[in-house]
Amino acid sequence: MKVMVMVKATKDSEDGVLPTQERFAAMGQFNESLIKAGIMLAGEGLKPSRFGKRVHFSGKSRTVTDGPFTETKELVAGFWLWQVRSIEEAVEWVRRCPNPMLSDSDIEIRPLYEAEDFGANLTPSCAPRKMISGVGCPSASSSMGS
Numbered sequence: 001m002k003v004m005v006m007v008k009a010t011k012d013s014e015d016g017v018l019p020t021q022e023r024f025a026a027m028g029q030f031n032e033s034l035i036k037a038g039i040m041l042a043g044e045g046l047k048p049s050r051f052g053k054r055v056h057f058s059g060k061s062r063t064v065t066d067g068p069f070t071e072t073k074e075l076v077a078g079f080w081l082w083q084v085r086s087i088e089e090a091v092e093w094v095r096r097c098p099n100p101m102l103s104d105s106d107i108e109i110r111p112l113y114e115a116e117d118f119g120a121n122l123t124p125s126c127a128p129r130k131m132i133s134g135v136g137c138p139s140a141s142s143s144m145g146s
Contacts, residue, residue, distance in 0.1 A: 001083075001084060001085070001086065001087070001111055001112075001114070002041070002081060002082065002083055002084075002111070002112040002114070003081075003082050003084055003087060003090045003109050003110060003111050003112065004079055004080070004081055004082075004109075004110050004112060005079060005080040005081075005082055005090065005093075005094060005107060005108070005109050006076045006078075006079050006107065006108045006109075006110070007045075007076065007077045007078040007079065007100045007101070007105065007107055008073065008075065008076060008077065008105060008106040008107065008108060009048075009049070009072050009073075009075035009076060009077040010072065010077070010101045010102075010103055010104075010105055011072060011103075012101060012102050012103060013048065013077040013101060014048045014049060014050075014068065014072050014075065014077075015048070016047075016048050017102060019100070019102070020102075023098070023100070023102075026098040027097075027098060027100060030096070030097055030098055031043060033096075034080070034082070034093065038083070039082045039083060039084060039093060040080060040081075040082055041080075041081040041082060041083055042079075042080065042081040043078070043079065043080035043081065044078060044079065045077065045078040046076060046077055046078055046079070048067070048068065049067035049068045049069040049075050050067045050068035051067060052066075052067040052068075052069070053065065053066055053067065054067070054069065073106075077100075077101075078100065081112075087109060087111060090109045091109065094107050094109060
């Protein structure tokens with residue numbers, strides 16, 4: 001199963017405080033262990049939300065809001081994409097992770113949808129070669145709750 005592992009933002013990460021050399025080294029070692037185990041597919045840190053944009057969808061209307069965004073605890077400061085046998089395996093890997101932040105922090109783990117999760121809604125004509133949820137499928141909005 002694939003999971004997205006999200007490092008939640010903190011006041012420091014939103015203020016643009018960069019990790020220390022020691023933290024970079026510790027995270028680098030952790031990432032290396034993920035790669036050697038065949039777990040890590042991707043991973044990146046994100047710039048503070050003041051550099052971002054949000055697009056709100058309402059019917060056919062789109063509204064763009066510039067960052068920063070105020071709810072720090074709801075923001076993501078970085079992520080990994082992992083291939084694991086189970087969510088419990090992902091939890092065990094996260095338990096081994098050095099704290100990615102300078103202060104108390106949270107990491108959220110969420111499974112990705114797989115083709116079989118969509119059942120009959122994902123017909124062969126709607127299924128891209130590599131699964132991208134709902135892309136190119138006219139009925140995607142009704143099955144995804146948009």
